[in-house]
Amino acid sequence: MKTKTVSRRATASHRRPDKLWQLRLYVSGQTALSVTALSNLKKVCESHLKGLYHIKVIDLVEQPQLAKGDQILAIPTVVRKMPKPVRTVIGNLSDTDRMLAGLDVRLV
Amino acid sequence: MKTNGSKTNGSKTNGSIKANGSIKANGSIKANGSISNSKAVCLPRCPTGIQGLDEITRGGLPRGRPTLVCGSAGCGKTLLAAEFLVRGAVQFDEPGVFMAFEETEVELKANVASLGFDLEGLVRRKKIVLDYVHIERGEVQESGEYDLEGLFVRLNHAIDSIGAKRVVLDTLEALFASLSNEAILRSELRRLFRWLKDKGVTAVITAERGRDQLTRHGLEEYVSDCVILLDHRVNEQIATRNLRVVKYRGALHGTNEFPFLIGNEGISVLPITSLGLNHKISVERIATGIPRLDAMLGGRGFFRGSSILLTGTPGTGKTIVAANFAQAACRRGERTLFFSFEESPNQIIRNMHSIGLRLDPLVKRGLLRFHAARPSLYGLEMHLATMFKEIAEFQPQVVIIDPITSLMDAGTDTECRGMVTRLVDYLKAGQVTTLFTSLTQGGHALQQSEAAMSSLMDSWLLLQDVEGNGERNRVLYVLKARGMAHSNQVREFLISDRGIDLMDAYIGASGVLTGSARAAQGALEKAAVLASHQEAARRKRELERKRTAIERQISALRSDYESEAVELRRIDEQVGTQTRLLTTERAASGILRQADAKVAAGAPGKPRQRRGN
Helix, strand or coil: CCCCEEEECHHHCCCCHHHCEEEEEEECCCCHHHHHHHHHHHHHHHHHCCCCEEEEEEECCCCHHHHCCCCCCCECEEEEEECCCCEEEECCCCCHHHHHHHHCCCCC | CHHHHHHHHHHHHHCCHHHHHHHHHHHHHHHHCCCCCCCCCCCCEECCCCECHHHHCCCCEECCCEEEEEECCCCCHHHHHHHHHHHHHHHCCCCEEEEECCCCHHHHHHHHHCCCCCHHHHHHCCCEEEEECCCCCCCEEECCCCECHHHHHHHHHHHHHHCCCEEEEECCCHHHHHCCCHHHHHHHHHHHHHHHHHHCCEEEEEEEECCCCCECCCHHHCCCCEEEEEEEEEECCEEEEEEEEEEECCCCCCCCEEEEEEEECEEEECCCCCCCCCCCCCCCEECCCCHHHHHHCCCCCEECCCEEEEEECCCCCHHHHHHHHHHHHHHCCCCEEEEECCCCHHHHHHHHHCCCCCCHHHHHCCCEEEEECCHHHCCHHHHHHHHHHHHHHHCCCEEEEECHHHHHCCCCHHHHHHHHHHHHHHHHHCCCEEEEEEECCCCCHHHHHCHHHHCCCCEEEEEEEEEECCEEEEEEEEEEECCCCCCCCCEEEEEECCEEEEEECEEECCEEECHHHHHHHHHHHHHHHHHHHHHHHHHHHHHHHHHHHHHHHHHHHHHHHHHHHHHHHHHHHHHHHHHHHHHHHHHHHHHHHCCCHHHHHHHHHHHHHHHHC
């Protein structure tokens, strides 16, 4: 899986850019867990952070050296780089409540 | 015997599936050619380079397999793992990966730098990769299923980046604290160990000691090839670290608990020497420095490389005998190492000077070295290690330990016996003659209390105080001297300002006589000798007188005899003269009488006839 950027920001142009959520999803190849995680993440972001988020998918098979920076241990892992502080959620994100709590997403 | 044992062991496991794996691994190692002593059935080993550990495990950790090192907090797990990695990189050219779950890279570097490991430099030279894995339970939310592929990726990346052969996972169990899904964790750990094996790296995994199992989270379930247990015990205020190889699948190993210590050069597990009794022995004899003592020991002193125990109550002169021995050794040109646990070197030198023993020139010439330390300075094992280090550094032919008993206060009885055994073993292996002095309390129990230690010794001298007559005197026995004829007698041991002298002690009805009693006995004997001398002289004189009297008688008789002989001669002469006179007178009177012409003519007629012829 190539690193790709999923961006949805057009509809929320009135918000300030520093409010933009930067999320990184670490995966390792096209595994079932990774695919589920990405679709779950997108789903939640669409419903809660529409237009305010930016997801970067990092495949550790291709870029193993990146694992160290965000202290990646479990796969899949979502790291909220912005807004600060950095928050981490691991798992295929099937438990939406836990994921929302983990990323500290308040209902908009 | 050794090969025999390992062979049978190997064939035992051969049947199992695991053994197949080992053979496979063996082949791959052989291809690398990095281990020399691997046999067809023997598990290939990965030398740790840690002093003593390779001896216990007969070559090192199982190559290409994970080893579990467990122990409670502060017993040196991380250090053992770090040393395994550093020595691998430095000594065996096997790069390694250190994955730390508890300490950061900076902390780790600082911690091992105190042991002289330059982790920083090794990292820079790409011999070691440090990876600090940090995960906090509070910071991570779990949502749904996951695996630990990230860990695998990081490890794999680290291994491949330097071609690592060794891997350390320092307290993998930290994961149990940070991740709540234990089922996932356990299956992932099982996968991890399998993966490490497949990767062919020799791994060391550290884990906390559990309450009733080896590790808190039962990691031993997954790592079943080799398990090493570390332990830190405090006994009578003295802490000792112990190491035990609990399990080593498919291989012989020492199963005992071995003390180990963390010195300034890393870990060293004792014994450093082998466990066998196969020292080279010498028939050379070396003098004790006290000629009379040599005489008691078959005339030639101790065997080289033997261990000598010198027991004595306080103040019997143990140190003096030891110093004499040291001096004699130095005079032969042998290096002598003097471990003093009660006196400072200068004090010994001063005290020995008072009995005419000059040690300071020997120290100056570098033949004699003192090592003084208070027994309570550190634990027994540390003492032992320091002593080993000193011995290895100075390479002495003679070692003196004065006294071994004060060192024994630093540990329990069993530990001490073990320590003395190891010390004796180590010194004997190096053919070092060792004199242990041992302080005992008075009374007869001393021989019993020393029995345990004395059986390790080849010779045993006993110095004792004999009290009586209002004085204490020193005596010396040779209690035992293996392999040599030795005197069974008690000698009185005199210390004067000229040194040591051994005197024959008198043995009388009331026991051994020493000191003034011996002197008195000596005087008595002298008086008796004198009396007998005088008696003999008197008898001699009497006989002489008798002889002269007889001689006088003989000479009187002789003079009598001679005067009679003279008389006899005179009588003879008188008779002769008378006869002659008578004849001439008769002839003259005949001529006068013209009595017989015929006789007269006949008598002068004869000369005429002769003339006619």
